[in-house]
Amino acid sequence: MDGAKKPDVSLAGLLELVEASTLASIKGTVSGILSLISDPAASSFDLIQLIEVDPPLAAKILRVANSAYYATSKTISDIHQALIWVGFDTLKEIILTQKVSELYRGGTPVCGYSRLQLWRHSLAVALLAKTIYRREFGEKGNNAYAAGLMHDIGVIVEDQLLHQEFMQLVQTMEDTPRALSDGETALFGYHHGLVGRGLAENWNFPAELTDGIGFHHNPEGAREEHRMFVKTIFIADYLMFEQGYGYVAMPLPDREILQQYVRDLGLQWYALRAIVELVREELGKIEQKGYLIA
Ligand SMILES: [Fe+2]
Numbered sequence: 001m002d003g004a005k006k007p008d009v010s011l012a013g014l015l016e017l018v019e020a021s022t023l024a025s026i027k028g029t030v031s032g033i034l035s036l037i038s039d040p041a042a043s044s045f046d047l048i049q050l051i052e053v054d055p056p057l058a059a060k061i062l063r064v065a066n067s068a069y070y071a072t073s074k075t076i077s078d079i080h081q082a083l084i085w086v087g088f089d090t091l092k093e094i095i096l097t098q099k100v101s102e103l104y105r106g107g108t109p110v111c112g113y114s115r116l117q118l119w120r121h122s123l124a125v126a127l128l129a130k131t132i133y134r135r136e137f138g139e140k141g142n143n144a145y146a147a148g149l150m151h152d153i154g155v156i157v158e159d160q161l162l163h164q165e166f167m168q169l170v171q172t173m174e175d176t177p178r179a180l181s182d183g184e185t186a187l188f189g190y191h192h193g194l195v196g197r198g199l200a201e202n203w204n205f206p207a208e209l210t211d212g213i214g215f216h217h218n219p220e221g222a223r224e225e226h227r228m229f230v231k232t233i234f235i236a237d238y239l240m241f242e243q244g245y246g247y248v249a250m251p252l253p254d255r256e257i258l259q260q261y262v263r264d265l266g267l268q269w270y271a272l273r274a275i276v277e278l279v280r281e282e283l284g285k286i287e288q289k290g291y292l293i294a
């Protein structure tokens, strides 16, 4: 295929490689946070316990809580203070963000793709999906944030574990415009949605999140009860790509699909545009304060 060498790794084989790799190091904390997000009875005590067993993470959380982004006049010196200052929900998000960001470090930019760009994209989609949930559906949106943050986790798996082939694929995308999923399917026999879904299943993510990751490019494939959720991730992904928060050269899907999903969710374009503007401002602040990668 277009100069890229076909790797001899099946989807099941790749998922086994994930478990044996450093990628799996985030599994415990990420699964822990996700169960705290979906458990209405979870307390701040559970959250603190999760952080206290991971001293490097605790140090990072304090650094973030003390950063200019969360500007405070006094120094936050322990997790209990951080919890009071930023609040339970935000602290859950900070932990998830910090832990997941560990997978996106390093790498060399190739033809418009880099791990940093992918991370920036993931954060942008997380913020937009969450804000749509908060402002339009009147819900907290923690799961939407988590799904946004990890929807392209399959891409980082390919980048890390099928590195050479993935880089060749990215290079061919410049000359052969097509959706990344199509390029992946032609080369690997599977795409990043399937890789992410397999990882999410192996790590026992909640079903809604697993569908959000697995079907973010084709929400119609998701279980009926999760379809609106997955469509929100699709919309956030589409709009942030369009706003310059993409990570690879590829054409966007037909805009009519986006418009259909916006109608399905009962969203108004003027409201959506205002939310996108809000998220862009937020992302600008994040980048300015150097909080993009901790
Ligand atoms: Fe994707």
Ligand SMILES: [Fe+2]
Pocket: 121, 125, 151, 152, 237
């Ligand atoms: Fe994406």
